[in-house]
Amino acid sequence: MFARGLKRKSAEDGEDVEGGLAGTQATPSYSLQRQSLLDMSLVKLQLCHMLVEPNLCRSVLIANTVRQIQEEMTQDGTWRVLAPQAAGRAPLDRLVSTEILCRSVREQEGERPAADVGDGRTPGLVPGLSAVPSAQALRSPQSSLWEVDSSRENRGGFQKSLDQIFETLESKTPGSVEELFSDVDSSYYDLDAVLTGMVGSTQSGHGSGLQAFTAAATPPPGSSCRSDLGELDHAVEILVET
Amino acid sequence: MEEDIDTRKINNSFLRDHSYATEADIISTVEFNHTGELLATGDKGGRVVIFQREQESKNQVHRRGEYNVYSTFQSHEPEFDYLKSLEIEEKINKIRWLPQQNAAYFLLSTNDKTVKLWKVSERDKRPEGYNLKDEEGRLRDPATITTLRVPVLRPMDLMVEATPRRVFANAHTYHINSISVNSDYETYMSADDLRINLWNFEITNQSFNIVDIKPANMEELTEVITAAEFHPHHCNSFVYSSSKGTIRLCDMRASALCDRHSKFFEEPEDPSNRSFFSEIISSISDVKFSHSGRYIMTRDYLTVKVWDLNMENRPIETYQVHDYLRSKLCSLYENDCIFDKFECVWNGSDSVIMTGSYNNFFRMFDRNTKRDVTLEASRENSKPRAILKPRKVCVGGKRRKDEISVDSLDFSKKILHTAWHPSENIIAVAATNNLYIFQDKVN
Numbered sequence: 001m002f003a004r005g006l007k008r009k010s011a012e013d014g015e016d017v018e019g020g021l022a023g024t025q026a027t028p029s030y031s032l033q034r035q036s037l038l039d040m041s042l043v044k045l046q047l048c049h050m051l052v053e054p055n056l057c058r059s060v061l062i063a064n065t066v067r068q069i070q071e072e073m074t075q076d077g078t079w080r081v082l083a084p085q086a087a088g089r090a091p092l093d094r095l096v097s098t099e100i101l102c103r104s105v106r107e108q109e110g111e112r113p114a115a116d117v118g119d120g121r122t123p124g125l126v127p128g129l130s131a132v133p134s135a136q137a138l139r140s141p142q143s144s145l146w147e148v149d150s151s152r153e154n155r156g157g158f159q160k161s162l163d164q165i166f167e168t169l170e171s172k173t174p175g176s177v178e179e180l181f182s183d184v185d186s187s188y189y190d191l192d193a194v195l196t197g198m199v200g201s202t203q204s205g206h207g208s209g210l211q212a213f214t215a216a217a218t219p220p221p222g223s224s225c226r227s228d229l230g231e232l233d234h235a236v237e238i239l240v241e242t
Numbered sequence: 243m244e245e246d247i248d249t250r251k252i253n254n255s256f257l258r259d260h261s262y263a264t265e266a267d268i269i270s271t272v273e274f275n276h277t278g279e280l281l282a283t284g285d286k287g288g289r290v291v292i293f294q295r296e297q298e299s300k301n302q303v304h305r306r307g308e309y310n311v312y313s314t315f316q317s318h319e320p321e322f323d324y325l326k327s328l329e330i331e332e333k334i335n336k337i338r339w340l341p342q343q344n345a346a347y348f349l350l351s352t353n354d355k356t357v358k359l360w361k362v363s364e365r366d367k368r369p370e371g372y373n374l375k376d377e378e379g380r381l382r383d384p385a386t387i388t389t390l391r392v393p394v395l396r397p398m399d400l401m402v403e404a405t406p407r408r409v410f411a412n413a414h415t416y417h418i419n420s421i422s423v424n425s426d427y428e429t430y431m432s433a434d435d436l437r438i439n440l441w442n443f444e445i446t447n448q449s450f451n452i453v454d455i456k457p458a459n460m461e462e463l464t465e466v467i468t469a470a471e472f473h474p475h476h477c478n479s480f481v482y483s484s485s486k487g488t489i490r491l492c493d494m495r496a497s498a499l500c501d502r503h504s505k506f507f508e509e510p511e512d513p514s515n516r517s518f519f520s521e522i523i524s525s526i527s528d529v530k531f532s533h534s535g536r537y538i539m540t541r542d543y544l545t546v547k548v549w550d551l552n553m554e555n556r557p558i559e560t561y562q563v564h565d566y567l568r569s570k571l572c573s574l575y576e577n578d579c580i581f582d583k584f585e586c587v588w589n590g591s592d593s594v595i596m597t598g599s600y601n602n603f604f605r606m607f608d609r610n611t612k613r614d615v616t617l618e619a620s621r622e623n624s625k626p627r628a629i630l631k632p633r634k635v636c637v638g639g640k641r642r643k644d645e646i647s648v649d650s651l652d653f654s655k656k657i658l659h660t661a662w663h664p665s666e667n668i669i670a671v672a673a674t675n676n677l678y679i680f681q682d683k684v685n
Contacts, residue, residue, distance in 0.1 A: 033572075037518060040576060053328045053354075056416055056435040057466045057485050058581045061522045064464055068518055 031078060034069060041066045269672035271659055275339040275347065278663040281309055281670055282349060283677055284334025288318035290351055290404075292362060293679075309679055313362055315404040318353040330355050336421050338430070348407070350430060354417040357432050359408035359443065365401045369393040413439050413449045420470045426477040433470035433482060436463075440494075452500050453482060453492065468583075469529045479504075481531070481538055487524030489540060491551065507538075507549050509556045519571040519580065527583035532592040533664075539595055541586040544568060546597050546607065561607045561614065564599050566637045566648045579653050590665045598657025601646065602673045603633060619657060619671045619678040629683060 044062050266287030273282050281293040294312035321330040332353055340348040346363040371393045376382050416434035423430045431440050431452070438453035453470075457463050470482035478494045490503035511520065523543035530539045538549045540557075544565055547557035563584075567574060574580040579600075586597040598604045599616070607614045616633045636645035659672040667682040 034518075037572070037575075044578075053326075053330075053417075055581075057468060057525070058578075060463060060466050061485060061525060061581070064521055065518055068521070 034073070038066065038069045041069070264675075267675035269659060269675060269677060270333050270335060271337050272661040272670050272672050272677070273337045273339060273349075274661050274663050274670070275349075276341050276664060278665060278668065280312065280339070280347060281661065281679070282337045282339065283670075283672065284317065284337050284351055285675075286331075286333040288316055288320070288332030288334060288353065290315055290317045290334065290337065290349075290360070292347075313402040313404055315360070317351045317358060317360065317406075318356065321355075335418055338421050338423050340423055341427060343427075350421050350423065352418050352421050352432065355411065355414055357410040357418070357421060357441070358406050359410075360404050361407045362402060362404045365403060366397060366399075367395040368398045370396045408443065408446050410441055410446050410449070413441075419468060422470060422472045422480065424472045424477050425475055429477075431470060431472060431480065433467055435466040438467065438470055438480075438482060438500075450498070452494060452498070454499065454501065468526050471529055471531055474531050474533060474535045476535070481529055483526035483529040483540060485525040486521065487526055487542060489526065489529060489538060489549065505551070505554050507554050507557075509547070515568075517571065519575060522575070522580055523571065528585040530586060530588060532588050533590065534592055537592070539586050539588060541584050541597055543580060543582075543584075546586050546595055548595070548609070559609065561595070561605075563597055563605055564603075564635070566635055570648070574653075577653065579656075582656055582658065584656075584658050585660065587660055587662045589662045589667070594662075596660055596662060596669065598660055598671070600653050600656050601651040602655040602657060603635075604657045604660060604671055617680075619673045619676075619680075620655075621676070630680065 041062050045059065045066070266285060266289075268286040269283050270286055271282075271284040274280070275282070279295050281295075283291050283293075285291075290313075291311060292313045293309035295307040295309050298307045317334060318332040320332045322328075323330055330353065334351050334353060336350075336352050338350045340350070340359075342348075346361050349360050349362070351358055351360060370377070371391050373387060373391060374382060374384075410432070414432065414434045414437070416436050418432050418434050420433040421430060422433075428444075429440055429442050431438055432449075433439075433453075436454065436456040437451055439449040440452045441449045453467070455465065455467060464486075466485045468483050468485055470480060473479035473481075479491060480494070481489055481491050483489045487508065489507040491505035491507070492500035493504045494500060496502070496504065511524075526540045526542050528541040531537070532539065536551060537558075538551065540547050540549065541563075544563060544567060546561045546563060548559040548561075549557045571580060584598050586595060588595055593610055594606055594608050596604060596606045602618050602620045603616050604619060605614060605616050616635070617630045618633050631644075634642075634645045635651070636642065636647045641647050655674065657671055657673055661670040663669070669680050671678040671680065
């Protein structure tokens with residue numbers, strides 16, 4: 001009847017609260033339990049979404065639990081330490097996958113890739129790194145990409161789940177938590193509206209980025225490269241999901 | 243509480259002799275009427291079955307009035323919402339009786355979206371001797387009619403018929419969890435996850451919205467309404483409970499939209515018991531006024547609490563229903579049992595409260611003596627007219643002979659719905675698809 005091998009959550013939590021936040025929360029077993037609870041909750045939310053008509057009370061309670069876990073992860077440092085890598089990884093990841101596009105743009109403009117690699121700063125990557133919230137030394141693009149790759153392997157599921165949290169809680173993509181609660185207004189997810197940049201002002205960042213995307217024929221070097229790639233990726237995601 | 247219980251089981255489905263249960267027969271609500279003469283059950287298949295207590299016979303003093311099936315009818319049918327491409331379940335969420343004002347009985351029954359007022363009436367006479375129709379109701383050939391006569395009423399076998407008198411539809415976007423008849427007997431309320439509507443019994447095409455907690459942006463939704471009830475005597479007051487463990491008392495005289503409460507009941511959180519599940523287990527699944535109107539009782543996942551309406555900052559009594567589950571919350575979260583909604587009931591004098599648990603166990607708490615008992619509703623463990631034996635759950639250490647260990651509990655056998663006769667010690671307990679009726683043993 002009970003899941004074997006899954007440690008009792010509340011007893012551990014009780015101990016941790018008594019012991020204070022520092023130190024005990026970072027124990028691997030607690031992090032692992034918290035992680036599995038988070039994964040379980042996200043799966044439940046997704047299942048909710050697939051059911052005939054989700055039980056609203058249940059969905060709200062699970063979503064609140066997910067938020068609680070996220071808050072605690074933010075507070076006890078595990079979130080903060082990984083956040084830059086996650087945030088850095090996300091745009092870097094996109095850049096890796098769309099680097100060819102970026103490179104071809106730069107080549108069009110006559111920049112030499114070797115020089116870019118050498119001084120560790122490229123137009124495409126610098127804005128990506130500067131998006132990182134906490135101050136991290138800028139690394140050469142090549143090495144940083146490698147680092148991200150290896151760290152990604154190490155973090156594995158944790159990283160992936162954080163991305164899931166970002167996706168579900170930062171209301172960037174369909175399938176997020178609020179979609180469960182949303183009523184009939186699905187204009188946000190209307191592909192036509194999205195691509196023509198007609199999304200309402202509530203989704204301001206998204207809308208303006210897309211407008212930049214659709215308007216740009218030959219994007220100027222530097223900052224626009226990153227935003228273009230970001231929104232391209234986003235549009236690709238929408239296309240894939242619809 | 244020194245109560246010897248005389249047991250009587252009634253299986254309200256025609257699967258009496260079978261050991262399996264079809265899902266449609268799962269009982270979803272149980273309610274006595276105001277005199278206790280009738281007991282109504284609703285099931286997942288949208289049916290209502292009403293039991294009537296037979297008259298006590300002077301010849302059989304030891305045999306108290308038993309409950310027999312009085313009427314069965316299909317209250318709700320499955321529907322399809324074409325706009326959302328979703329099925330609307332026919333499961334009866336709640337039944338509430340209206341006080342009897344004439345020979346007929348009236349009750350409200352509701353599924354997720356629609357409330358219906360049903361009239362249950364008896365017919366024990368029928369007219370005979372029509373001129374133009376024969377006994378089967380067919381028209382007679384006018385040429386054969388030679389005499390004129392007046393129809394007379396003749397006795398017939400008792401027939402109980404249920405007719406829908408009102409249908410209150412299209413007022414709820416979310417799932418209705420509660421209905422409550424007002425003490426003015428002219429209005430009632432229906433509550434869903436985010437809104438509460440006030441209806442007049444005579445008017446079906448409109449209702450007043452009296453509570454609305456839907457946020458402008460659904461992304462900000464963190465709390466829902468879980469139950470609501472009118473005050474038993476003050477027709478302007480009602481309470482509603484939330485998924486965050488709070489209860490709000492509202493006064494309809496204050497404003498048309500009762501978004502601001504008159505009283506707010508919440509117990510401060512115990513920091514030593516804090517976990518990721520704290521909020522979920524604090525979610526209130528049922529709220530009931532005492533018959534006196536002075537107290538409210540709430541049920542959350544692990545406890546039953548009694549609140550004094552005059553004290554908002556904490557309950558006056560807290561009873562542990564199955565605290566041994568506190569260390570199992572993660573598993574119960576995984577198998578979704580943590581979201582089970584248990585109901586709770588008062589006895590007629592407000593001295594005893596009752597609620598259900600798992601393994602077909604149900605619990606009673608005597609508020610005066612502070613004694614409590616765990617009983618089991620199951621065919622295997624009780625023969626008709628046998629006295630129910632108190633049960634005990636072993637929480638650790640050596641298990642005694644008659645105890646059951648926590649890990650042996652059957653979590654699929656949950657008692658969510660119970661009812662207590664308004665004046666006597668008769669209780670109705672719904673265990674999945676079976677209805678058990680227990681009463682005090684007559685000495």
